[in-house]
Amino acid sequence: MASKVVYSPRDPMLKKRDDFEDVLEERRRSSDLRYALRCYTPVLYKGLTPCKASELKTMVLGSDQLHYVVNQVSRESGVSVDEVQAEASVILEEMAQRLQLSTIRFFAFTLSKVFKAMFRSICVNEEGLQRLQQVIQEHPVVLLPSHRSYMDFLLMSYILYTYDLPLPVIAAGMDFMGMKVVGEMLRMSGAFFIRRSFGGDKLYWAVFSEYVKTMLRNGFAPLEFFLEGTRSRTAKSLTPKLGLLNIAMDPFLKGEVFDVSLVPVSISYERVLEETLYARELLGVPKPKESTSGLFKARRVLSEDYGSIHVYFGPPVSVRSLAEGRVNRSQFSLVPRHIPMRPSEDVHGFVNDAAYRLVRAQEDNMVLKPWVLLASLLLQNQAAGKNQGVPLGELIQQAVWLRDLCRQFGAFLHWPDHVPPSEVVSSSLSLHSGLVRVSEDRVFLALEQGFLTAEEELLSQAVVVLSCASYRNQVLHVFLRPALLASAIHTASSSQKRKAPPPLSWLRFPLLTRVCDFEEACYLLTKSGALHVNQHEVLATERGHRTLAFLTGVLDPFLQGYQVRLVCRFLCEDATEALTERRFVPAVREFIIKHLLKGRLRYPEVLSSDLQRNALAALLRLGAVQKVQGCVCFAHLYVLHMDAFPF
């Protein structure tokens, strides 16, 4: 029984969190030029083999690893070794960074100007940087920032420069390279470019992984990459990509370095630069191609207020201690280390677990602004059909209630306590004036009306809703586990019309399958007084009703989204036997729009392509859907199973 497994209360409230320093404060007081030209002497890794960026390339091209693959590719393809080697050289040339101090100084100067214009403050936890400084000297370091904006890696390098820490080399998507001058500038500030997909290309993989490993082994510079692979359009954490993490852990697993330190970094924006852009993208308007001219057009963003940024450098995680007892490193003793091997089952599982752990570490240290609470409340009110808005006073009162709940759940909430709540709320609302309106003391979502067609109107409103949702999503990780439990309780008691409270074992099915998640949910809800858990059952308390209702409301749009997938099954079966993956999203979108307009669905959020893709991925994982030659079709065997699905 789950109740026997005691959830060890990981009470985050008790965890001391570091204080923040505003980096921009100093910039506003002293010369940017002097700052950009100041003496920069970062601490270095003690095992550093000093070498230039160009020497790195020679090392990679001369490595045993690459020779092996070059020979292999040459044998398989019949192309001469020299030609393959030349091809490898071209790949490397396209990829490699050319870190240069002068470019860094240029960025230091311009970014100071830009940041000061756009942001009120950039707050950094200095203790985190001190920890980083120490660990940089000890072991090769991998920086793992969350990815919510293009700004992220510029910001990272900017902060590291400010604190006299070594500048990282950054794995960036190839799409940046398309931006003529800027691409080269980024390269000179430490970015190296990788293709988004190179699945079967052995040579590319070999060059790439050897390049990364060489930099790591030599301690050339901290390696920085985004675990999530791409910017999260929804502000929810994305499923971590394992490729680079695998590469980054490899030198440790194979004994080439004593340890590797992973440093999760949480960057939270009060207002994300790309907010409406993301929403449009989720609704099917494709992402604009990165181009230099596009960047200049975006100049107008400079004049807007984007509030503050919080950057939290988390405690370094040692790969060695992660692997302790998990991976038997002697498995690498029997094959020469330069021969590329598919990671064994246990290594894959280990890297996967580590990746999720790191993503959670990012989430845990993500600073939440009051606005994310307001966004959650406004969305729920909106969905409840209150198109007429919420009275400001009520919103403030709700926000204060939610603030306290959040804190009980251990959220890292940055709510200025010395300022009266009304001021906090109104300041947040004014920063996001694009999304909310306040008139006659009532707060509305800024949904425009008066479009030609109902569909156009729906889409324009969805943009606002999805933008708001992306803020609400920032707080999702705090509520997720209790909310799943709350929803389960809700469904259990309403659909089954049972008077008796549901048994614990039933509630765990099917969303809280991991015992520790379930225990955590129980713990948090009991702590906040919303639930009473005894040996066999859970009871909602009188005052817990509001909490449970709110939590259910948080999940509702997602559950409806997944339900739509079920409905959509019929559409798919009616329309065609199979859909190609590319056509899948538009087809589902059309279907949803139809239902939204008919009023059968409540949440415009379900239009989000992210939700649809996740649902598809989940169905694939459950085996309810199969991929056949790039097409999606239902495994009929599973239809019955899906009917048994409780939602």
Added chain:
Amino acid sequence: MASSSCGGGSDRQMAAQHRLSIIAGHLQRPSGSNTAILAAECKAQASKPFVSSERRTVPRRRQEIMKWNGWGYSDSKFVYNKKGQAEFTGRRYKLSGMIIPGLKDWMENTFGATLQHKTTATPALNSSAVPPPTLNEAFMEELKSTGIPFSADAEDRVFRAHGHCLHEIFALREGKIGRVPDMVVWPNCHNDVVKIVELACKHNVCLIPYGGGTSVSSALECPPEESRSIVSLDTSQMNRILWIDEKNLTAHVEAGIIGQDLENLLNESGYCTGHEPDSMEFSSLGGWVATRASGMKKNIYGNIEDLVIHIKMVTPQGVIEKSCQGPRMSTGPDIHHFIMGSEGTLGVITEVTMKIRPVPEYQKYGSVVFPNFEQGVACLREVARQRCAPASIRLMDNEQFKFGHALKPQVSSIFTSFLDGLKKFYITKFKGFDPNRLCVATLLFEGDREKVLQHEKQVYDIAAKFGGLAAGEDNGQRGYMLTFVIAYLRDLGMDYYVIGESFETSVPWDRVLDICRNVKARIVYECKDKGVQFPPLSTCRVTQTYDAGACVYFYFAFNYRGLGDPVHVYEQVEHAAREEILANGGSLSHHHGVGKLRKEWMRETVSSVGMGMLQSVKDYVDPKNIFGSRNLL
């Protein structure tokens, strides 16, 4: 019995009688001892030993010349004299009687071990602390009738209850005695051993063979759960060279002989085995075979498995030996390989036929300084690739280089010290070697004078390609001398709160650097983690080269002031270091063996099937677990 079964002249008997009376004179015992000395003739003496050894290095009462709670001879040890300078006492070694001015500072700087903080070991064994022997009366009675000497004296028993692991010596210094053998027997020849093993089987007595007592794998520790009477079978009196065959260049030797005696005796006839493990002053031939020993000069002479032609071992099932002395056989798995490395679990090795070589005409030491360890390893790898390794080539890391430096005896003339200064200036200033990174390789060449010089040039040429500078014969020679005194140094360290030990592994060439770095770092990390207050000494050297890899030795020591249970901390760190070795592709042991210390890793090392094979051999050969040391399996 032996005397009736083998014929022989009365001359021989008289000679044996005479010799035994001399020995009996040497071994004057306090009255009331259990020992009985009889002039029983041994079968092994059926032909007159080629070289008889009246001058035994190891008497039965070892404690007369050796420390009971430390390394080596009682008269040889490091002490701080009245002036506070380190000095090595005695007259046995080159270093004996010399002042070592740098040692005190090195001890202070490396460990924070100062003269003020001294611990004193229990000066003498307190016999009352030794548990009374569990004697098997019937066994003892029958043994008495065979005339094989034995003893149940506390000192004799304690001396054979341990090897030289840190925890064993530490406990002795504290006067703590655990389970010790209940009796010690000294067989004089193969037939004596046959009798003892027969009696042990008959009376269900546990036997633990004891050779030189230099084990560093807890192999000599008595299993505390053993309830039978434990008899330590000391082979030290079986120490004759029975014959030398100059046509085939082999010698047939009793297995109890210790290394230095074997070499000395062979030298008298103009031969040597060339097998020189670091412990050769005290370790025995039987011990080498039982642990798969390796010698310093294995590049010329080979390791024990290459040297052995024929082995005779007494097991509970009888005597195992091959029927001929062919240099190589294809007769199924080599039964010698069940014996070599059996660590006393299958029987007692009594006689061994070994290869011998003429004593080399010329020997020359040498040394090379490298700018860093990486270059040094690269050079050794190249030397191994070209298969031109000298008799010995060893590479010390920077810490050991400094350590070696600290052990330089006081120089006698101003000229020498001026020369040393000049050398140092040349290497660090002129050649730009970083004194905190450079490392040194020591070399030993052997053979014809011509060839040695030619060989030397070849090796130095390779070294030069890796930035190595020849650094003179003295440095090389001192390096090898240190091998023998380094074990004494641990006793000095223990007097000043420093504990430490060495351990070894073998590893493929491409992992040598990684394993050295990672294991050293792991030691530092674990010490910090376990609350050691002072930075530890964590250093290594590459001591042997092979075609496919190298043997690496790690030295590890720390100042334990402020720790509640230093030995436990030490063991945790050593355990972690071994895990690190295995994780980095190193072997469980290159030549120390497994014993009980490394048993837990045997299964993963040889696989479950491998364990089953070994176990089934044990089950057949020794079903009653007479050889109950519980090593290896």
